[in-house]
Amino acid sequence: MGLLVVGSLGLDTVATPFDRVEEALGGSATYISLSASYFSGPIHLIGVVGEDFPKEYIQLLENHNVDLNGLQIVPGGKTFRWSGVYHYDLNTRDTLLTELNVFEKFDPVIPDYLKKTRYVCLGNIDPTLQLKVLDQLTNPMFVVVDTMNYWIEGKKDEVLKIIKRANVLIINDSEARLLANEPNLIKAAKKILAYGLQTLIIKKGEHGALLFSGDTVFSAPAYPLEMMFDPTGAGDTFAGGFCGYIYKTQDTSFENIKRAVIYGSTMASFCVEQFSTKGLEDLSYLRIKDRFRDFLRLSQFDEQ
Amino acid sequence: MGLLVVGSLGLDTVATPFDRVEEALGGSATYISLSASYFSGPIHLIGVVGEDFPKEYIQLLENHNVDLNGLQIVPGGKTFRWSGVYHYDLNTRDTLLTELNVFEKFDPVIPDYLKKTRYVCLGNIDPTLQLKVLDQLTNPMFVVVDTMNYWIEGKKDEVLKIIKRANVLIINDSEARLLANEPNLIKAAKKILAYGLQTLIIKKGEHGALLFSGDTVFSAPAYPLEMMFDPTGAGDTFAGGFCGYIYKTQDTSFENIKRAVIYGSTMASFCVEQFSTKGLEDLSYLRIKDRFRDFLRLSQFDEQ
Numbered sequence: 001m002g003l004l005v006v007g008s009l010g011l012d013t014v015a016t017p018f019d020r021v022e023e024a025l026g027g028s029a030t031y032i033s034l035s036a037s038y039f040s041g042p043i044h045l046i047g048v049v050g051e052d053f054p055k056e057y058i059q060l061l062e063n064h065n066v067d068l069n070g071l072q073i074v075p076g077g078k079t080f081r082w083s084g085v086y087h088y089d090l091n092t093r094d095t096l097l098t099e100l101n102v103f104e105k106f107d108p109v110i111p112d113y114l115k116k117t118r119y120v121c122l123g124n125i126d127p128t129l130q131l132k133v134l135d136q137l138t139n140p141m142f143v144v145v146d147t148m149n150y151w152i153e154g155k156k157d158e159v160l161k162i163i164k165r166a167n168v169l170i171i172n173d174s175e176a177r178l179l180a181n182e183p184n185l186i187k188a189a190k191k192i193l194a195y196g197l198q199t200l201i202i203k204k205g206e207h208g209a210l211l212f213s214g215d216t217v218f219s220a221p222a223y224p225l226e227m228m229f230d231p232t233g234a235g236d237t238f239a240g241g242f243c244g245y246i247y248k249t250q251d252t253s254f255e256n257i258k259r260a261v262i263y264g265s266t267m268a269s270f271c272v273e274q275f276s277t278k279g280l281e282d283l284s285y286l287r288i289k290d291r292f293r294d295f296l297r298l299s300q301f302d303e304q
Numbered sequence: 305m306g307l308l309v310v311g312s313l314g315l316d317t318v319a320t321p322f323d324r325v326e327e328a329l330g331g332s333a334t335y336i337s338l339s340a341s342y343f344s345g346p347i348h349l350i351g352v353v354g355e356d357f358p359k360e361y362i363q364l365l366e367n368h369n370v371d372l373n374g375l376q377i378v379p380g381g382k383t384f385r386w387s388g389v390y391h392y393d394l395n396t397r398d399t400l401l402t403e404l405n406v407f408e409k410f411d412p413v414i415p416d417y418l419k420k421t422r423y424v425c426l427g428n429i430d431p432t433l434q435l436k437v438l439d440q441l442t443n444p445m446f447v448v449v450d451t452m453n454y455w456i457e458g459k460k461d462e463v464l465k466i467i468k469r470a471n472v473l474i475i476n477d478s479e480a481r482l483l484a485n486e487p488n489l490i491k492a493a494k495k496i497l498a499y500g501l502q503t504l505i506i507k508k509g510e511h512g513a514l515l516f517s518g519d520t521v522f523s524a525p526a527y528p529l530e531m532m533f534d535p536t537g538a539g540d541t542f543a544g545g546f547c548g549y550i551y552k553t554q555d556t557s558f559e560n561i562k563r564a565v566i567y568g569s570t571m572a573s574f575c576v577e578q579f580s581t582k583g584l585e586d587l588s589y590l591r592i593k594d595r596f597r598d599f600l601r602l603s604q605f606d607e608q
Contacts, residue, residue, distance in 0.1 A: 089487055183393055185510070186528045206489070207511035208523070219512070219602050221523035224490045249608075258605040292607070298523050299603050301562040303596070304553075 001116060002042040002067065003247045005032045006108055006133050007123020007146075007236070009047045009071070010080035012276060013097075016230050017088055024276035025057045026082060028123030028146065031233035033066045034280040035240025035267045036121070038288055040248035041065035044114050046133070048106045050077035060281065070111055077102035090228050091205065110136040121243040122166075123236060124148050127158035134165055142252055144168045144243050146235065152179050164196040167252070170239050172203045185210070186217075199257060201242070201264075203235055211261050213254055220261045221299045223269035223291070230275045234268045237280060241267030266291045305420060306346040306371065307551045309336045310412055310437050311427020311450075311540070313351045313361075313375070314384035316580060317401075320534050321392055328580035329361045330386060332427030332450065335537035337370045338584040339544025339571045340425070342592055344552035345369035348418050350437070352410045354381035364585065374415055381406035394532050395509065414440040425547040426470075427540060428452050431462035438469055446556055448472045448547050450539065456483050468500040471556070474543050476507045489514070490521075503561060505546070505568075507539055515565050517558055524565045525603045527573035527595070534579045538572045541584065545571030570595045 007029030013022050029047045036043050044067045051073060061068060080103040083096040108129055110117075118141040122130045127147060134140060145166040151159050152175060159179070163169055169192070173185055180188035185202065189212040192200050200212040204222075211218040242264035249256055266288055270279045311333030317326050333351045340347050348371045355377060365372060384407035387400040412433055414421075422445040426434045431451060438444060449470040455463050456479060463483070467473055473496070477489055484492035489506065493516040496504050504516040508526075515522040546568035553560055570592055574583045 184530060184532075186530045190530075204511065207508065208525075210528070217528045217602055218605070219525035219528075221512075221525070221603075224514070224521045224523075226488060226490045226494075228488075255605070256608070259608060262605060296605070296607065298521055299525075299605075301522070301559070301566060301600070301603075303600065304560070304563060 001118060002044050003036055003040075003243055004044050004046065004110070004114060004117040004120045004137075005029050005036065005123065005240075005243075006046040006121070006130070007032060007125055008080055008103060009049050009053070010082055010103070011053075012232060013081070013083040014230060014232055014276070015085040016090065017086065018229055019275060021275050023081070025060065026232065026276065027080065028125070028236040030061070030277060031236035031271065031280070032121055032123050032240035032243070033061060034064055034277055035237040035271070036244030036247070037064035037066060038267070038283055038285055039241070039244030039263070042067045044070055044117065046070040046108050046110060048072040048074060048102050050074055050079040050102045053079045060277075070109070070114065072106075072109070074102040084232070086231065090231055093231075108133050118142065119243065119247045120144065121239055122146065122162070123239065124151075127151050127155050127162045130162045131158065131165070134162075142167050142246060144170060144239060146170050146239050147175070149175055149178055160195055163192070166197060168199040168201060168242075168257075169197055170201045170203065170235070170242070172205070172235065176200075176202045201261060203238060205231075209238070209261055209265060211258060213257065216254060218258050218261065220258075220265055221295065223265065223295065224298070225269060225272065228272045231272050233277065234272050237271040238264035238268040241265075262292055262295045263288070266295060305422060306348050307340055307344075307547055308348050308350065308414070308418060308421040308424045308441075309333050309340065309427065309544075309547075310350040310425070310434070311336060311429055312384055312407055313353050313357070314386055314407070315357075316536060317385070317387040318534060318536055318580070319389040320394065321390065322533055323579060325579050327385070329364065330536065330580065331384065332429070332537075332540040334365070334581060335540035335575065335584070336425055336427050336544035336547070337365060338368055338581055339541040339575070340548030340551070341368035341370060342571070342587055342589055343545070343548030343567070346371045348374055348421065350374040350412050350414060352376040352378060352406050354378050354383040354406045357383045364581075374413070374418065376410075376413070378406040388536070390535065394535055397535075412437050422446065423547065423551045424448065425543055426450065426466070427543065431455050431459050431466045434466045435462065435469070438466075446471050446550060448474060448543060450474050450543050451479070453479055453482055464499055467496070470501060472503040472505060472546075472561075473501055474505045474507065474539070474546070476509070476539065480504075480506045505565060507542060509535075513542070513565055513569060515562060517561070520558060522562050522565065524562075524569055525599065527569065527599065528602070529573060529576065532576045535576050537581065538576050541575040542568035542572040545569075566596055566599045567592070570599060
């Protein structure tokens with residue numbers, strides 16, 4: 001049946017202290033799909049672009065075994081555009097421009113042949129649309145949801161609704177604090193689980209990630225990168241690697257979810273090493289596996 | 305021969321959002337010694353206090369098998385005092401008062417019977433004094449050094465000298481960035497190792513710690529604390545647990561240094577759960593071992 005991915009596709013203009021790209025391939029669904037594609041296929045992408053969306057980007061996604069039957073191409077429409085500039089330490093950025101364009105009226109339609117999909121990754125879009133997607137599925141089994149400050153502040157009720165229907169929520173530390181209205185991250189996590197969630201993943205950027213499920217906590221290290229070129233899409237790439245590995249193994253035990261967190265971190269580390277989606281275009285499962293083993297070496301110790 | 309600990313002893317007045325203590329037992333040598341005492345004895349403390357230093361604090365240290373023959377008690381002198389207030393999130397604090405008193409003229413003298421000590425923990429004091437201590441030892445084998453921004457900014461040459469003579473340097477992330485003049489923590493670590501150091505530990509507070517040795521990196525998780533009461537002394541407590549475990553096992557292999565980092569983190573987690581040294585006063589090796597195993601569970605995963 002494959003993995004269903006819903007989210008944005010866009011053209012990003014990004015400046016970092018090191019370089020600058022114009023109208024590069026971007027969007028949450030793009031990063032999720034490319035990242036997940038290394039684990040197993042097919043990836044079914046649901047999204048929208050304008051007629052101006054470059055053919056080469058379509059080709060790139062298709063080369064990665066991404067099924068684009070669910071991609072709406074709006075005749076005469078303009079693709080979503082985002083532009084941002086990162087500060088010196090790459091931890092903060094300013095958005096210079098957000099042009100929703102065809103994304104403004106995006107209404108995700110799940111083709112009939114995908115309605116029975118059981119593994120779903122809902123990228124960061126309006127929670128109302130995320131709910132609409134779930135309403136079209138007959139029996140989703142493993143639903144992973146990403147969201148952001150903007151929706152937590154503006155549509156908290158919808159965010160809480162989608163959380164109750166999700167198996168895994170992936171957010172960053174500031175989003176977790178905001179969602180729970182609690183400065184202590186461990187307390188915030190418990191509060192969010194109590195909203196009716198099985199598993200919560202809190203990404204902490206250069207400090208790794210925390211996984212919470214019931215009373216159990218798992219701390220994933222960050223890959224020790226000497227050079228980060230472009231953090232754009234790192235969170236989506238994490239979600240893609242996470243979902244791709246879970247779908248590949250069809251194993252949602254806690255032990256396997258831990259591995260999926262490490263695969264998510266692995267993919268994110270490749271993503272930030274290059275601009276835009278470049279770091280995700282020519283990987284091999286062997287290289288991914290090698291870096292997974294680096295994560296093992298990085299964090300393993302014993303009792304003696 | 306025991307573990308030689310050199311540092312400050314003081315009376316701390318601390319306010320946090322939760323509570324406040326007046327003239328509680330404080331100082332780097334105090335935290336290091338209490339923390340190390342749970343691993344093996346004896347701990348030989350070198351430091352200075354005034355005549356006003358409470359007898360009960362002397363008693364507390366002696367009850368923990370801390371040898372105080374090297375503690376100078378200055379007749380008529382006043383003990384070092386520090387006062388600080390922590391902000392809401394406990395990550396930042398303001399110093400309200402620093403009275404050096406007898407500590408101003410502290411001249412560490414190593415008694416003859418301790419000159420052959422091989423395991424040494426130099427708490428955060430003036431690097432000139434740290435060098436003076438090493439000059440009095442005939443053949444130190446494992447030297448652990450702590451320092452801080454104040455000395456890195458004011459006495460960088462001396463800091464570099466002590467680093468060259470240390471086996472392990474323990475600093476926090478902002479100190480590492482300052483010392484290497486490099487914002488990327490991984491690059492900063494490599495630069496500091498290149499100053500002539502075997503092993504570097506970078507503490508990241510609520511984000512755990514990183515251990516660097518040659519080309520190898522180890523990432524230690526932070527204990528998921530729902531409540532931190534008082535962060536004072538956490539860094540010293542980490543150093544004490546680290547040195548105590550290394551001295552107990554007499555094993556300076558990388559595998560064992562990783563365990564020592566976890567024992568350091570374990571002790572620091574007990575420290576911050578209560579005010580002042582309270583969290584370190586009534587522990588047992590069994591409870592320490594239990595929490596070490598929590599750290600194992602927190603960070604272990606496998607390849608499947």
